[in-house]
């Protein structure tokens with residue numbers, strides 16, 4: 001299972017990278033705005049900075065919502081660095097743009113996916129990644145995990161190579177349940193990743209080991 005961090009915060013990206021478990025980064029316009037990164041030039045420079053910090057894929061989202069605009073923006077983003085994955089919204093022109101980029105060998109991430117049907121279309125269009133938003137489904141009393149399960153079943157039925165990138169992950173149990181269901185990738189905040197470290201028996205066990213060592217020395 002690949003671990004992506006879902007942020008545009010360079011310090012958090014560095015911290016996850018230093019842990020040695022990071023496979024990539026996802027961003028979106030809201031995450032960029034949260035870090036105060038605005039304007040085309042600053043956003044482009046920020047993507048370049050992120051690519052320098054990590055070895056893996058970095059999803060960069062287009063703002064255009066029409067086919068020509070998405071192609072123009074996506075090609076410019078992809079030209080920045082081979083790590084860039086063009087992130088496209090799950091709308092009609094997004095599907096067309098996904099097909100366009102996949103036929104050119106440019107990596108894509110189809111985002112804002114909330115149904116199995118949408119995920120099927122993304123796979124048919126040759127998406128590298130499909131991003132079902134599990135946290136946002138949970139927010140409206142719909143079990144996000146069911147969607148991961150459905151997409152896994154459908155993709156396995158036909159051998160689709162599109163990777164299931166569980167997005168809108170909010171906490172550790174999302175990560176663990178996604179791993180159980182066979183999501184290929186999860187993207188979440190540093191807090192959810194670091195949450196996996198925590199266990200009180202680890203802390204108390206380590207404290208006892210150290211105390212016993214001190215007694216004998």
Ligand code: G3P
Pocket residue numbers: 006026028031133135136167168169170187
């Ligand atoms: O990966 C998608 C993500 O950025 C959305 O997360 O927490 O805003 O639903 P959230």
